[in-house]
Amino acid sequence: MIYLDNNATTKPFPEVVEAMTEFMTSRFWNASSAYGQLDGLEEVVESAKAAIRRLSGVAPEDEVIFTSGATESNAWAVTEGVRKAMGSGWVLSSQIEHPSVRETLEHFQEQGGVAVRWIPVTRDGAFDLGELMALIDSNLRFVSLVFAHNETGVIQPLREAAAAIRERSPGCLIHTDATQAIGKIPISFSNDLSEVDLISFSGHKFHGPKGTGGLIIRNRVLIQPMIRGGGQQNDLRSGTLNVPAIAGISVAADKCWELLQKKRHESVRAVRDHFEERICSFFTDALILGRQAPRLPNTSFFGIPGTDADDLVLALAAKEIAVSKGSACSAQSIEPSKTASLMGYNYDETSSLIRLSASNSTTSDEVCLLVDKLQELCANATSVVWT
Amino acid sequence: MIYLDNNATTKPFPEVVEAMTEFMTSRFWNASSAYGQLDGLEEVVESAKAAIRRLSGVAPEDEVIFTSGATESNAWAVTEGVRKAMGSGWVLSSQIEHPSVRETLEHFQEQGGVAVRWIPVTRDGAFDLGELMALIDSNLRFVSLVFAHNETGVIQPLREAAAAIRERSPGCLIHTDATQAIGKIPISFSNDLSEVDLISFSGHKFHGPKGTGGLIIRNRVLIQPMIRGGGQQNDLRSGTLNVPAIAGISVAADKCWELLQKKRHESVRAVRDHFEERICSFFTDALILGRQAPRLPNTSFFGIPGTDADDLVLALAAKEIAVSKGSACSAQSIEPSKTASLMGYNYDETSSLIRLSASNSTTSDEVCLLVDKLQELCANATSVVWT
Numbered sequence: 059m060i061y062l063d064n065n066a067t068t069k070p071f072p073e074v075v076e077a078m079t080e081f082m083t084s085r086f087w088n089a090s091s092a093y094g095q096l097d098g099l100e101e102v103v104e105s106a107k108a109a110i111r112r113l114s115g116v117a118p119e120d121e122v123i124f125t126s127g128a129t130e131s132n133a134w135a136v137t138e139g140v141r142k143a144m145g146s147g148w149v150l151s152s153q154i155e156h157p158s159v160r161e162t163l164e165h166f167q168e169q170g171g172v173a174v175r176w177i178p179v180t181r182d183g184a185f186d187l188g189e190l191m192a193l194i195d196s197n198l199r200f201v202s203l204v205f206a207h208n209e210t211g212v213i214q215p216l217r218e219a220a221a222a223i224r225e226r227s228p229g230c231l232i233h234t235d236a237t238q239a240i241g242k243i244p245i246s247f248s249n250d251l252s253e254v255d256l257i258s259f260s261g262h263k264f265h266g267p268k269g270t271g272g273l274i275i276r277n278r279v280l281i282q283p284m285i286r287g288g289g290q291q292n293d294l295r296s297g298t299l300n301v302p303a304i305a306g307i308s309v310a311a312d313k314c315w316e317l318l319q320k321k322r323h324e325s326v327r328a329v330r331d332h333f334e335e336r337i338c339s340f341f342t343d344a345l346i347l348g349r350q351a352p353r354l355p356n357t358s359f360f361g362i363p364g365t366d367a368d369d370l371v372l373a374l375a376a377k378e379i380a381v382s383k384g385s386a387c388s389a390q391s392i393e394p395s396k397t398a399s400l401m402g403y404n405y406d407e408t409s410s411l412i413r414l415s416a417s418n419s420t421t422s423d424e425v426c427l428l429v430d431k432l433q434e435l436c437a438n439a440t441s442v443v444w445t
Numbered sequence: 446m447i448y449l450d451n452n453a454t455t456k457p458f459p460e461v462v463e464a465m466t467e468f469m470t471s472r473f474w475n476a477s478s479a480y481g482q483l484d485g486l487e488e489v490v491e492s493a494k495a496a497i498r499r500l501s502g503v504a505p506e507d508e509v510i511f512t513s514g515a516t517e518s519n520a521w522a523v524t525e526g527v528r529k530a531m532g533s534g535w536v537l538s539s540q541i542e543h544p545s546v547r548e549t550l551e552h553f554q555e556q557g558g559v560a561v562r563w564i565p566v567t568r569d570g571a572f573d574l575g576e577l578m579a580l581i582d583s584n585l586r587f588v589s590l591v592f593a594h595n596e597t598g599v600i601q602p603l604r605e606a607a608a609a610i611r612e613r614s615p616g617c618l619i620h621t622d623a624t625q626a627i628g629k630i631p632i633s634f635s636n637d638l639s640e641v642d643l644i645s646f647s648g649h650k651f652h653g654p655k656g657t658g659g660l661i662i663r664n665r666v667l668i669q670p671m672i673r674g675g676g677q678q679n680d681l682r683s684g685t686l687n688v689p690a691i692a693g694i695s696v697a698a699d700k701c702w703e704l705l706q707k708k709r710h711e712s713v714r715a716v717r718d719h720f721e722e723r724i725c726s727f728f729t730d731a732l733i734l735g736r737q738a739p740r741l742p743n744t745s746f747f748g749i750p751g752t753d754a755d756d757l758v759l760a761l762a763a764k765e766i767a768v769s770k771g772s773a774c775s776a777q778s779i780e781p782s783k784t785a786s787l788m789g790y791n792y793d794e795t796s797s798l799i800r801l802s803a804s805n806s807t808t809s810d811e812v813c814l815l816v817d818k819l820q821e822l823c824a825n826a827t828s829v830v831w832t
Binding site for chain 1: 656
């Protein structure tokens with residue numbers, strides 16, 4: 059299988075599987091137990107937190123709380139944000155958020171008691187910074203904005219937004235879903251994004267295990283837990299610590315950090331750019347969304363007008379090439395990308411969109427083979443492919 | 446290590462680790478993707494649901510929703526239950542619930558809008574069925590009662606309670622946290638407990654992976670999600686499916702079911718009973734909580750009056766014997782078991798309590814060695830052990 063769907067999920071590093079196996083066989087203890095403490099399981103968890111801090115560029119005093127993944131982290135952050143905005147405050151988000159942010163906000167909005175304003179997206183795939191600037195006032199209590207979009211890969215103008223928000227509404231809680239960015243590009247929240255209070259991340263997006271992610275809590279903000287109970291993790295997220303997965307995410311974070319130090323993301327960018335040049339040279343009318351904007355180096359959201367992405371993705375899967383038509387959550391949906399539609403693309407265009415998302419080990423040969431297969435499929439096209 | 450703390454967590458079966466490894470290496474795909482579907486990942490998830498249904502004795506039409514574990518499942522069930530009780534209804538629970546039930550209920554109680562009544566526990570470790578019977582009325586909207594207690598192992602009079610509740614308040618949502626029971630004893634909710642609507646379970650309590658459990662939704666009750674987003678699992682629990690862990694819990698459920706068919710729990714009971722006879726013959730004043738009540742066959746919550754459980758548990762851990770002083774959540778707490786205190790034991794008694802919880806592979810030799818070590822420790826006791 060040529061795997062080019064790394065924004066949906068990644069293959070765990072072999073060292074991640076090894077670490078997890080160790081903590082499922084010889085060191086399977088409950089971290090809260092006496093013998094678990096004697097065996098140093100608390101240190102394993104602390105070391106994982108340190109690895110996450112280094113990978114995301116946050117300070118030692120910033121708290122890392124492990125959850126079951128970014129969907130839970132987003133639900134938690136939004137629940138807390140809405141609680142803070144209840145009454146006279148309001149909430150700001152964008153139209154291109156992950157469903158775990160958007161639908162949680164919509165749920166609270168429907169229940170009443172909180173007002174949410176949704177910033178639109180521009181043609182280049184970024185939320186409309188101008189519109190955001192015009193809206194901010196001192197009653198803004200919670201903001202949730204994605205760091206980099208999972209379909210287009212477009213890196214959002216979060217730094218400018220967060221700075222302006224902090225200035226005009228100092229007490230506002232600022233959350234970002236950085237799930238697609240952490241591990242893929244060098245990030246330093248401490249240097250560039252000091253105003254961001256809450257950061258969601260997910261292990262399986264950077265070659266760690268599924269079922270593990272977290273919420274980074276910065277700037278000493280106080281939030282309530284969403285999942286209460288045994289008091290683990292400073293009472294902020296109860297439940298038996300999933301030490302095998304935490305050990306796994308720790309290894310993945312360390313390895314990704316090392317790859318970023320070696321500028322591996324620049325090689326990934328070169329592979330992606332090579333793909334885009336080739337696809338545009340063979341299909342002269344090919345679309346590439348957000349191509350002019352700052353983007354994740356591994357992502358290309360492209361379309362060959364007149365083709366149907368559903369058919370192509372299935373035909374490619376049958377040929378052992380894994381791509382997707384966008385967000386994995388909605389991969390089973392018959393609707394094309396909502397984000398592309400909000401960016402102003404028409405139905406024929408959005409129906410043709412395919413997402414390629416490379417990993418650190420993706421080669422030029424692999425993406426060239428994708429171009430070849432697309433040419434083949436389109437050349438042999440019946441009405442199934444050409445609409 | 447002689448591991449006698451299986452109510453805190455269990456060692457995954459080797460076949461569980463193998464299955465997880467397969468889905469972390471060659472089949473790591475996102476279950477919602479086109480190629481994930483071609484590879485049959487949806488069938489893997491369906492097969493895991495079937496394994497859970499068989500192990501807990503529920504019907505094919507009962508829905509199994511995977512979560513990150515019983516703590517999340519309990520938080521979800523309670524959140525929904527409270528929502529249904531808001532306004533004119535009230536909620537019933539017991540004083541011996543797991544903190545994830547108790548603290549979630551207390552949180553909503555503090556926020557106002559919902560009344561919770563807490564059934565006390567009797568000297569034998571069961572919630573007071575008489576008191577419960579006297580309280581039930583038609584405004585009771587939600588009940589959460591544990592199936593078997595994690596410290597004493599006492600199996601609660603849930604069947605009698607649920608039948609009475611359904612009769613007097615037909616629309617009441619009935620939840621049980623069956624985390625400690627599922628996989629340890631033969632259970633058929635369909636035969637014995639048809640009134641129970643929601644059942645929490647956790648994989649790592651029956652030799653499956655940590656970070657995976659679920660909520661079984663029965664009797665076609667409609668509940669809202671707690672974690673929203675990508676729409677996975679019929680929109681009831683969003684988030685990328687943790688297929689490796691789901692494949693792991695599936696194997697664990699099948700293996701536990703097979704062991705129960707072979708009546709392995711009866712052998713476990715014999716080992717536990719042998720331990721209790723020995724401990725009582727050597728320490729004639731030994732306490733065994735709930736000994737006269739129906740109990741999980743693997744659990745013994747015992748105490749040697751005058752000793753300090755903290756010291757003994759640590760000393761045993763240093764000798765490679767893992768037991769605990771009760772609930773793993775509070776293993777780091779300096780307070781002795783609240784449950785034992787509610788059962789009417791005094792501080793000296795509760796301070797001495799140690800929990801032994803055996804697994805399917807625990808031998809008589811192992812528990813005898815525990816008795817020997819306890820004798821040794823008590824014989825050599827300084828003021829550290831003898832208070």
